[in-house]
Each structure stands twice: as structure tokens, then as C-alpha cells.
Amino acid sequence: MHFHRKPYPMEDLTGPEEFFCQLADLEAQYQGPPHRRPVGKKALLAAALAGLTGLSLLGAVAASTCTVCYAVSNEGDPPLAYVQGETAYTQAVSQVEEQVSEILRTEYAYPDQTRVELAIAPKESVQSAEELTASLMETVPQVREVWVLTVDGVAAGACSSREEVEAALELVREGYSNENTTSVTLCGDIRINLDYLPAEEVLYDAETLAGALMVPTEEEERPLLTVETVEEITYTQAVPVPTQEEKDPALLLNERKVIQVGAEGREERTDRVTRRCGVETGRETLAATVLAEPTPQVVAVGTAQGVDAAKGRFVWPTAGQITSPFGYRYIFGSTSFHQGLDIANAAGTEIYAAADGTVVWSGAKGTYGNLLKVDHGNGFATYYAHCSQLLAEEGDTVKQGEKIALMGSTGRSTGPHLHFEVRWQNEPIDPQKCLP
Ligand SMILES: [Zn+2]
Structure with a gap:
């Protein structure tokens, strides 16, 4: 999962603690002039360096919570991010270009309108190249962040928010539940991952994604997402008629004659039924109560032989x-x-x-x-x-x-x-x- 860190707000840099960072700290962190990209930033960098030198000459001493770094920003906007060296920025840009080209399936160049300026910022707000990549990805209008649901590594669909995906899973749970359901288990390795898709891509809403998860796939003849439910069902059913045999010497051997007609009884049963995607896979009787005893069928069986x-x-x-x-x-x-x-x-x-x-x-x-x-x-x-x-x-x-x-x-x-x-x-x- 990608990690997104909000750019550190510019306003927070105005406090005395941030400005009066330790000189030694500044010198240790500063690694020489930035690389060529972006073009035309040299004058600005020089000015910033001059300012920093001036700062150090003040002999200001403060808590070493700040560091010299580069602020990445679009003209006029607050900084997108702070990075340690300009290399991090160039790496991030090429990462973004590579990713977006892959997503759009066409060559993409990141617009060169970003300013990279030397700055002082709290250490914890400095982003890695990877974090900056995520920050820059957010600025590319041709792609959008999506939340992709995967089941055992197979993508089921993408929604605009994690909540939408979670709502879809809830709909699936509801879809397999009824008033008798006691538990619903979503099986398999279910993940919700942040990813990018072309901006014009139509995303699923919760209902559409839920539907996709419940419809059997063509290859498997069962839904992508396996859902196991347990129900407790109470119902009444007939109790079969027992047969009672009585020996009768008046009848020929093995001759049979019904002397009392039987009648079915009724019983109430409670079963625990296990289902997999709605199909019963197991049943266990939890309780059985006889409501009406059956009347046995009484049959006379002859024993008379010979004379x-x-x-x-x-x-x-x-x-x-x-x-x-x-x-x-x-x-x-x-x-x-x-x-x-x-x-x-x-x-x-x-x-x-x-x-x-x-x-x-x-x-x-x-x-x-x-x-x-x-x-x-x-x-x-x-x-x-x-x-x-x-x-x-x-x-x-x-x-x-x-x-x-x-x-x-x-x-x-x-x-x-x-x-x-x-x-x-x-x-x-x-x-x-x-x-x-
Ligand atoms: Zn004879």
C-alpha cells in the first residue's frame, strides 16, 4: 500500500524554533548545490543559501528538530513536499512518469512547472522519494487514486474510496444473510489496495462491486468471493408412521392384515445449516420436539401353517x-x-x-x-x-x-x-x- 503524507504547512515554519536550528546540524545535512533539474532554479537556490549562511552567522541555537531540505511546490501553491536532496525529486518524477505511462499506456512526461527550493523544515516532514512519488501522483490529472478489492490476488473491482469497497463487502454479507443467519464469513485473502487508474475509468459503486462478488465466474461456476454462512432454522415436519406387527395364528404364515391404520405425527426441529455461497454444505440437528406423536400402523402377521x-x-x-x-x-x-x-x-x-x-x-x-x-x-x-x-x-x-x-x-x-x-x-x- 502506498503511503501518503500531507505536505508540511508553510505557516508552521515561521516559529522561532524552526528558524533557529543548530548550525552544525545545517552543515551536516547540506550536501552541496542541487542538480540541474529543474532548470532555472539556480538563482533562487543561491538566494536561499545566502539566507541560510546569514542565519548561521546569527549563531542561533535551537532544538535540532529542523533540517535543511528542499521544498517542492507548484508556483504560488504551498509546498507539496519536502525532500532531503534534489535526487529524491528527480527520482520521484521519473517514477511518476513511469507509473503514469504504464497506467495510460502511452508516453507521459511530468509537466516541468514545479519549483524546488532550499528550505528549512522539521525533520519528520521530510519525505522519501517513494513518499514524494505518491504526493506527485496526486497532482497528475490524467490518473486517479482508486481502491481495488482483491480476493486471493484476483482483482474484483475498483471504487473511488475505501469506504465504498467496505460498503460493497457489507452488501455481500447482507446478500447472503436472512433472519436465521447467525454468522457470515468472507473466505480467502481479501485485500483493499490503493492503486491508480486512468481518470476516465468508470469505477464501481458499492452495489455494482457487491454484485460482481456474488455472481458466479464463468471459469469457476462459483462467485469469486466465497462466503460461508451459518443459519439456525426452525421448522415443523412429519414424523413417519411406525409399524407394529402382531402375530396372528388365525392368518396364514406371513399373511398380513392391517388392524390399525397409522397416522403421521408432527415435530419441530431446529437445524444448524452451513452454506457456501448459498449452497448447503452441512446440516446438524440442534433440537427436536415432538408436537404430535404418530399413531402406529398395527399389522397382524399370520403364523398358521399346514393343517x-x-x-x-x-x-x-x-x-x-x-x-x-x-x-x-x-x-x-x-x-x-x-x-x-x-x-x-x-x-x-x-x-x-x-x-x-x-x-x-x-x-x-x-x-x-x-x-x-x-x-x-x-x-x-x-x-x-x-x-x-x-x-x-x-x-x-x-x-x-x-x-x-x-x-x-x-x-x-x-x-x-x-x-x-x-x-x-x-x-x-x-x-x-x-x-x-
Ligand atoms: Zn389313495
Whole structure:
């Protein structure tokens, strides 16, 4: 940052302390006649030197707070600055010319209307060449001082005053804030630097600069200035319905039945939300208060299997005499397991579907003879074997009690009867325990 020091006012040089500086001090500081620039100042310098010599001859002794130096001024104006030697002035002028040429992108010469005169001034008012450069820059009408905002070294824009830039940053803070915002952090290396621009350059006002800082850049797809905000948001939301399951032996295994309809609850939550340029990057729940408890959804889940599950589902498939029950029996000279129930009657006796279902087999099948298989769903199926005639076809939907076959003695059979099987998950179960 450039440093600007106000020129020491001429009036302050009239006090006795300033005039009666120590002679030794004067001689030590004085480094001979000035350089040629500016031209035509020799007579003035000579006069000044004469005056100083006169001063020293007075033998005046005062506090050594003053020094012999050069006053730089425009004709008729108070001095712009004091410098130690004329070299400082010539250095400053060439610095100004170099800087202004660069800013204007054209050759610039500093107007030679400045007077450089020997003078006495308080030591602390003497400027370095660098400080004088800044003082002279202020006198160049083609350039102006501007305050440039940089973010991580990238210039975002320039305003006429530091306050304007600070106002822009405040607008950015406001732009990312709402009534819930608890903190706003401007990220990155943010600097406000004094610089020079051509005088005709249009500068940003606070609003324009703020806008430039908040609009995503083309390359990055995010604004030049990253702003992190923290908000605390309070809101209400639904509480999901919990599900409760109750075992029900009246239902088939895994069969489900809603016995109480659930209802959502309400809760109030307070979240801390972190955003980066307005986009949420983090969320943390600070508090949650249930306003209304949810009503659970109660579901009965069946546990009934096999015979227990079959009860009440089937009707007798035909009329006749039970000649062989389900279970172990002695037949054809050996012990075997009878997988069904034999019901004997005259050939041609009607056979009915024991429950609603779909015919999944209708035709001859080994020792079963003419067989009809009906799938009842929920894992149940019934078999009707040894039929003389099958009255339903595979794929037919049949109703409980519907005539589906006629009794016969096909397959491995000793006389007309119905071999009736009930299967649950393909395992034969005792039909008599399933029937009324
Ligand atoms: Zn049988």
C-alpha cells in the first residue's frame, strides 16, 4: 500500500524554533548545490543559501528538530513536499512518469512547472522519494487514486474510496444473510489496495462491486468471493408412521392384515445449516420436539401353517366311504405311507373342487391315473386321482364345490375311488383334519 503524507504547512515554519536550528546540524545535512533539474532554479537556490549562511552567522541555537531540505511546490501553491536532496525529486518524477505511462499506456512526461527550493523544515516532514512519488501522483490529472478489492490476488473491482469497497463487502454479507443467519464469513485473502487508474475509468459503486462478488465466474461456476454462512432454522415436519406387527395364528404364515391404520405425527426441529455461497454444505440437528406423536400402523402377521392353516378352507370333494385314511398303512404286501384319503363310491360319482383355485394339471400321471391338481394359493394344492373323467383343463379357474371330475379306477387302483390329497407347500397333510 502506498503511503501518503500531507505536505508540511508553510505557516508552521515561521516559529522561532524552526528558524533557529543548530548550525552544525545545517552543515551536516547540506550536501552541496542541487542538480540541474529543474532548470532555472539556480538563482533562487543561491538566494536561499545566502539566507541560510546569514542565519548561521546569527549563531542561533535551537532544538535540532529542523533540517535543511528542499521544498517542492507548484508556483504560488504551498509546498507539496519536502525532500532531503534534489535526487529524491528527480527520482520521484521519473517514477511518476513511469507509473503514469504504464497506467495510460502511452508516453507521459511530468509537466516541468514545479519549483524546488532550499528550505528549512522539521525533520519528520521530510519525505522519501517513494513518499514524494505518491504526493506527485496526486497532482497528475490524467490518473486517479482508486481502491481495488482483491480476493486471493484476483482483482474484483475498483471504487473511488475505501469506504465504498467496505460498503460493497457489507452488501455481500447482507446478500447472503436472512433472519436465521447467525454468522457470515468472507473466505480467502481479501485485500483493499490503493492503486491508480486512468481518470476516465468508470469505477464501481458499492452495489455494482457487491454484485460482481456474488455472481458466479464463468471459469469457476462459483462467485469469486466465497462466503460461508451459518443459519439456525426452525421448522415443523412429519414424523413417519411406525409399524407394529402382531402375530396372528388365525392368518396364514406371513399373511398380513392391517388392524390399525397409522397416522403421521408432527415435530419441530431446529437445524444448524452451513452454506457456501448459498449452497448447503452441512446440516446438524440442534433440537427436536415432538408436537404430535404418530399413531402406529398395527399389522397382524399370520403364523398358521399346514393343517392349522387349512382349517375352514376346504369342503368334502365327493361322497362315499372312507376306505383308507392318511398315514402309514399295509398295502400290497408292504408298509407304506398313504399321502391322501381314499373315498370309495360308484364309478362316475361326481368330484368337486375342495376350494377355489386354478387347475395346474389335468391328465394321466403314473400310478395316479387320471389326475387333476388344483392350486389354491397361499401354499395349498389338492390332488384328485384315479378319475374316470377329467372335466376341467389345465389353466381353468374353478370354484369351491364346482364339478371337476368323475370317480374311476385309473392308475394303480383296486376299485373305483377318489384318492384325495391336500398339500401345503408341497407337503401332504391329513385331509380329514382339514375338512369339516
Ligand atoms: Zn389313495
